[in-house]
Amino acid sequence: MIPLSVPNLSGKELAYVTDCLETGWISSAGSYVNRFEELVAEYLGVKHAIATVNGTAALHVALQLAGVRQGDCVLMPNITFVATANAVRYAGAEPILFDADLATWQMNLDLLEEFLGNDCDRSPAGELLVKSTGQRVAAILPVHVQGNIGPMQRLLAIAGEYGLPVVEDAAESLGSTYLGAQSGTFGLLGCLSFNGNKIISTGGGGMIVTNDDRLAASARHLTTTAKTDPMEYFHDEVGYNYRLVNVLAAIGVAQMEQLPDFVRKKQAIGSFYRAELGGIADIEFQAVLPEVEHNNWLFTIKTGHQKALLQELNNAKILCRPFWMPMNRLPMYKTCLYVSKTDNCQEIHSTCLAIPCSTSITEAELGTVTKEIKRIVA
Ligand SMILES: Cc1ncc(COP(=O)(O)O)c(C=O)c1O
Structure with missing residues (x-):
């Protein structure tokens, strides 16, 4: 069996967990949580990192801290993992979904700009409202889909023009950079995930990152039940029990020690697949902007042979998986506004599949994967 993308625990994970x-x-409580936060902050070049139980919890709290309130709406891509949209709902808001750019698979910024320019208005109080519903636009929530990054400078310029905070869903993009800066550090707040298939994993875990001292303090407060007194059980708002535990952070510390190697390995896997599969039948890859260094977190190909590949590769125990179902096709989000002209999300969904790319994959396994793919699409 060749797995899709499994954790690589070849560092000091066992020693650190044993220590716990x-x-x-x-x-x-415990020193590994603080150490894990320090290592992530240092790697990203950001002032603060706050560890959470998972990436979804990080998104929930980050949206709340960005000022998202009951009845607001949040602008986000239609193609993402469901957690992004769920977090918007947890914050009491409504997602407005944007179609993807067909080349990079990131949120289409032409549509975003047109929507903000044509479909929104300022209220007398200066709030940005959606004309058709009267809802307040509270934030932009870009997702770095598959670890790739879209035109961030343009997105930040649009956000700046409309005075909207940006919360980055950087769950998949740890190690990816845009103009040399790490993903997760462009917006007001960034959110990471360390679930089982991510480039580093703690089994389950997440992180909120920010350069804002006040928001960092609030994030720490909210994720630890909003307790204000070290002794008395006085809590000054409805907080959450979202703090990552020490035993998982211990795994995180060991994983962070290996992150640069993991990024190099993922990039080497990406280069191998691009060289071997480029020009074979109709196979295409996610386009990467020249400003971006892609972590190649989950290597994904685009082909009309998606269904045959999914079936035959999985039958051959070469594990692969389809792309997410677009949010507008899920029952709880199908009534959300979907801003699109050509529904590229549907095309991406029906033609893309992720192929094995664990950091522990061997050269022989990579050869088996490409040989089988070539045979099936021939
Ligand atoms: C794009 C995206 N957002 C959010 C999440 C949620 O992270 P978690 O599973 O740690 O809650 C994930 C990963 O699962 C993801 O891929």
Whole structure:
């Protein structure tokens, strides 16, 4: 069996977890949580990192901190993992979904700009409202789909023009850069995920990152039940029990020590697949802007042979998986406004598939994957 993308635990994970178990520090207090936060902040070049139980929790709190309130709407891509839209709903808001750029698979900024220019108006109080519903536009939530990054400078310029905070869903893009800066650091707040298939994994885990001191303090407060007194159980708002536990952070510390190697390995896998599969039948790849260095988190190809490949590769125990179902096709989000002209999301969904790309994959396995793909699409 060749797995799709599995954790690589070849560093000091066992030693650090054993340390937690032997010392009894397994819960949400403990030095590994702080160390994990420091390592992530240092790697990203950002002032603050706050560890959370998962990426979805990070998104929920980040949206709340960005000022998203009950009845607002949040502008986000239609093609993403469902957690992005769920977090918007947890914050009490309504997603407005944008079609993807067919080349990069990122949120289409022409549509975003047209929507803000044509379909929104300023209220007398200066709030940006959607003309058709009267809802306040509270934030832009770009997702770095598959670890790739869209034209961030343009997105930030649009956000700046309309005075909208940007919360980045950087769940998949740890290690990807835009003009040399790490993903997750462009907006007001960025959110990472360390679930099982991510470039580094703690089993389950997430992180909120920001350069804003006040927001960082609030993020720490909200994710630890909003307790204000070290002794008394006084909580000054409805907080969350979202802090990552020490035993998982210990895995995170060991994973961070290996992140540069993991990024190099993922990029080498990406280069191998691009060289081997480029020009074969109708196979295409996600376009990468010249400003971007892509972490190649989950290598994905685009082809009209998607269905045959999914079936035959999985039958041959070469694990691969389809692209997400677009949000506008899920029952709870089908009534959301979907801003699109050509429904590229549907095309991406029906033609893309992720192929094996674990950092532990061997050269022989890579050869088997490409040989089988070539045979099936021939
Ligand atoms: C784009 C995206 N957003 C959010 C999440 C949610 O992260 P988590 O699974 O850690 O809650 C994930 C990963 O699962 C993701 O891929």
